Amino acid sequence: MSKHDRWSKLLELLAAEGRLDVDAAAVALGVSPATIRRDLDELAEQQMLVRTRGGAVAHGVSYELPLRYKSSRHASEKQRIAAAVAEMIADGDVVGLNGGTTTTEVARALALRAGGSRSERQRWDPADATSPLFTVVTNALNIAGELAVRPRVKIVVTGGVARPQTYELVGPLTVGVLNEVVLDVAVLGVDGVDPELGLMTHQEDEASISRLFAERARRVIVVTDSSKMGRRAFAKICKLDRVDVLVTDSALPGETAARLTEAGITVHAV
Template sequence: MITIAERHQQIINRLQQEGKVNVADLCADMDVSSVTIRKDLKLLEDKGLLFRTHGGATLHNPYTVDRSVNEKEKIQSTEKMLIGAAAAKLLQPNDSILIASGTTVLALAKSIQPKGALTVITSALNVSQELIQRPEIEVIQLGGLLRKSSSSVTGPYAESILADFSFSKLFLGVDGIDLEFGLTTTNVMEAHLNRQMIKVSQKTIVLADSTKFGRRGFGRICGFEDIDQIITDKGVPDYVVKALEAMGTKVTIV
């Protein structure tokens, strides 16, 4: 039987290779009980070497916190602009699209070069402010309760307006992408509005930099069955990309 030090090293090695570990898999690989593995994970967490999750552990803290849009805009700014530029290439002449909130979808707004007329409905004030400068783009701003940290609106009024429209594409920003829990945001009301946006859109495209993967926000938006495509950067681990593609989600790396 392997020693406790050897078990701990194996756990850390697996985490470094795969980003997360599962209790059941570790039990089978090391031929020990789940009680033993859970004790190992707790000891390693106490040392600051991992974060325990439901049924396993991960290298990074899976829970994200709410930050202001000004703070988030400075994080992964180059990657976000590349993601936004790739998303802008998906627009068609005379498109009608829906843009949710977030700094990565703001990068999309900055990259849009319309081919013909374009109609954009958005919950984000900063997206509207960016697009209002373009005479060829018709902008419809959703109304509702203003969420200051994200510079966007939420609530039943915004949701009721959406019922009158149909969109070819929704460009959605998220705070967390977890292979088990799905897509999340830090605000429950925003999560609910995002679900309504998905319902009225023919195609949902998530724009998220690699720091959003392996994280969970407080409010769950949806599972991957509701997502058609994710555009992200090359920082996403290969095993995550393969898992997403196996679930039928197209992944575009910029």
């Protein structure tokens, strides 16, 4: 098991339990206690946990994995979801993307689609900046960075204060920009989908921005792997009646899909 894999597993265990014991973690990962101690020391240096005698604890009650460690989880499912969503976007659409690993994959799929075929790239005049294939409005710095170099994607980045865990911009500056735009579609990544409470995420400031994305859009597409279905998180984004389409993976239980369909949501399991 590589160091990256060990760290990801340790952070997952910490997120689930709130604390880690060196000996128990060593057994769970099949490595020596000395290796676990070194890993915890390095993670503590990066301020991703707090070292304690014999183990470690999370920084707070509501703990979330940093984006760079979540990106490898359910990777193939997220890529299939992203490819399906990219086909749902019409040429010329203004697309809102909040932050997250699945929406990052959606951004990459849109970038590939905007690249077009070789003949289309040859016909397109780079000087014609007035007719991008897509306009993407995002509060995610990593998504903006990936799309900024794509000549056929117009990228609009909100202002705001950056959260280091998710690279999302939040706060009044973000709200100010979103209140001035109109979106054809908002593609939202979430941390939980509850049949009664709706869409949820870990942080209340990110939830308010995602809610505004939904309010500014004509159509709302939720993208999430099936592990998030039926899960609750701390902060509510919006109810399910605001969602038009949900794209997830094929592991979605049939009864859950039926319940969502009865609520008026178009479900795509890919």
